[in-house]
Amino acid sequence: MLFVFALAILVLFVQALLLLLIPTQRGLRAMAAVLCVVGSAQAYFTSSFGAVMNVDMVQNIFETDPHEAGDLISMSLLLHVALLGLLPAFLAWRSRMPVSSWRRQWMSRGAFIGIGLATSLALALASSASFAVFLREHKPLRSMISPVSMVWSTGAYLGGQLHAGSDQ
Numbered sequence: 372m373l374f375v376f377a378l379a380i381l382v383l384f385v386q387a388l389l390l391l392l393i394p395t396q397r398g399l400r401a402m403a404a405v406l407c408v409v410g411s412a413q414a415y416f417t418s419s420f421g422a423v424m425n426v427d428m429v430q431n432i433f434e435t436d437p438h439e440a441g442d443l444i445s446m447s448l449l450l451h452v453a454l455l456g457l458l459p460a461f462l463a464w465r466s467r468m469p470v471s472s473w474r475r476q477w478m479s480r481g482a483f484i485g486i487g488l489a490t491s492l493a494l495a496l497a498s499s500a501s502f503a504v505f506l507r508e509h510k511p512l513r514s515m516i517s518p519v520s521m522v523w524s525t526g527a528y529l530g531g532q533l534h535a536g537s538d539q
Contacts, residue, residue, distance in 0.1 A: 373494070373497060373498045373501075374498040374501035374502070374505070376494065377491075377494035377495055377497065377498050377501075377502070378502075378505070380490060380491055380494055381491045381494070381495065382516055382519070384487040384488070384490070384491045385519050386406070386518070386519055387483070387487065388484065388487070389402070389406070389519065389522065390402055390403055390406075391480045391483065391484060396468050399468075400463055400464050400466060401464070403460075403463040403464075404460035404461070404463045404464045405460070406518045406522075407455075407456050407457075407459040407460040407463060408452065408456040408457060408460050409456075409518045409521050409522070410455075410456065410518035410521070411451060411452045411454075411455040411456030411457075411459075412448075412451075412452055412456060413518055413520070413521050414451075414455065415447075415448055415451040415452065416443075417515050419447070419448075423511050423514040423515060423520075424514050424515070424520045424521045424524055425514045425520070425524050426524045426527045426528050426531070428524065429521070429524045429525050429527075429528040430528055433528065
């Protein structure tokens with residue numbers, strides 16, 4: 372039970388960290404909105420087709436032709452993305468955060484990151500044997516964590532493309 376709790380806290384912390392590194396409130400709301408839509412689409416394809424969002428899948432997304440992509444669009448996908456992606460994205464975009472100074476914002480973000488890191492580390496150490504088995508035996512599950520895996524895989528793919536382009 373501790374492992375499941377620790378994993379949930381770790382996943383939540385990593386996703387919050389993605390947002391906390393965005394410096395402006397407008398950028399933070401925009402990124403939250405994008406992650407809602409990306410996460411809903413990723414969740415749909417993972418649950419419907421068992422698709423795992425890794426670098427190879429991201430390459431397939433970037434290199435597929437419009438006709439092939441059109442075959443994947445269904446009413447079920449559209450409803451899923453509308454209800455679980457666009458609606459939360461709209462709410463994230465419309466949210467208003469209290470205005471505070473840059474210093475206060477960065478101090479509170481730093482405190483959250485420090486506390487989150489310490490909590491995640493403590494929970495991971497408390498259930499380290501379970502994490503070792505999880506990371507070793509269930510590698511595909513790491514690619515199902517939405518939307519972190521999509522962001523990570525897209526960055527890795529684009530980084531590989533930039534590196535391949537500079538070698539030529």
